[in-house]
Amino acid sequence: MPKIIFNYKICDKAPECGGIANCPNHAISFDNKLKRPVWDESKCSFCLRCTMPDSCPVGAIMYAADEQQEKLILDTIASDPVTEDWLWLERYGTFPGQTQPLATILNLSNINYVLSDSGTKLVDIWHPDFVDCRLHSPLFSDLIHGKDVPIYKLNAQDFPQLASQLGVTSFPTLFVYKNGQIIFTHTGYVKKDSISDIIQKINKLI
Ligand code: SF4
Numbered sequence: 001m002p003k004i005i006f007n008y009k010i011c012d013k014a015p016e017c018g019g020i021a022n023c024p025n026h027a028i029s030f031d032n033k034l035k036r037p038v039w040d041e042s043k044c045s046f047c048l049r050c051t052m053p054d055s056c057p058v059g060a061i062m063y064a065a066d067e068q069q070e071k072l073i074l075d076t077i078a079s080d081p082v083t084e085d086w087l088w089l090e091r092y093g094t095f096p097g098q099t100q101p102l103a104t105i106l107n108l109s110n111i112n113y114v115l116s117d118s119g120t121k122l123v124d125i126w127h128p129d130f131v132d133c134r135l136h137s138p139l140f141s142d143l144i145h146g147k148d149v150p151i152y153k154l155n156a157q158d159f160p161q162l163a164s165q166l167g168v169t170s171f172p173t174l175f176v177y178k179n180g181q182i183i184f185t186h187t188g189y190v191k192k193d194s195i196s197d198i199i200q201k202i203n204k205l206i
Contacts, residue, residue, distance in 0.1 A: 011060035019050035
């Protein structure tokens, strides 16, 4: 039997899930008890709209044509070391249910104060439509450990004018600010073997 499979390890578990919005048969809905989108086999016509990037940009909704593919997908999900906490840290600068974020979220009311303020700070600008920002930003989690430097995150989808004010057109972009000036910029996904070099450079600056 074909199946639609959710990878809940990387799913945002949001009621705004694109799979819900794009399914022509209402076969995906938000389960308020489970607090995540769920699939109803009886309504599905297997049009595969929900598996397209415009439904789920991180590829959390997958199609298995038969039991063999289903097992392969489930085994792959089970062996993926990514955890929900890690993804929250990457995407939102905090952990699920934590009231005190590890990163401050930049918005219209705090950005001018934050960026003109003296001192050193890291500013991570991300966009949820860019898969690299959602799946591959290990730099942020590596930087955040043991640093006494404030870290700020700006979601460019929520505040496109702020991203453009900062001259950012590619995501993710990481800035190091010192006394209101940008002293370091890195744009794009940082490959694992380059992380330590970049962290060393940033450590020297801060
Ligand atoms: S395959 Fe098509 S019908 Fe089935 S859940 Fe996805 S979008 Fe809905």
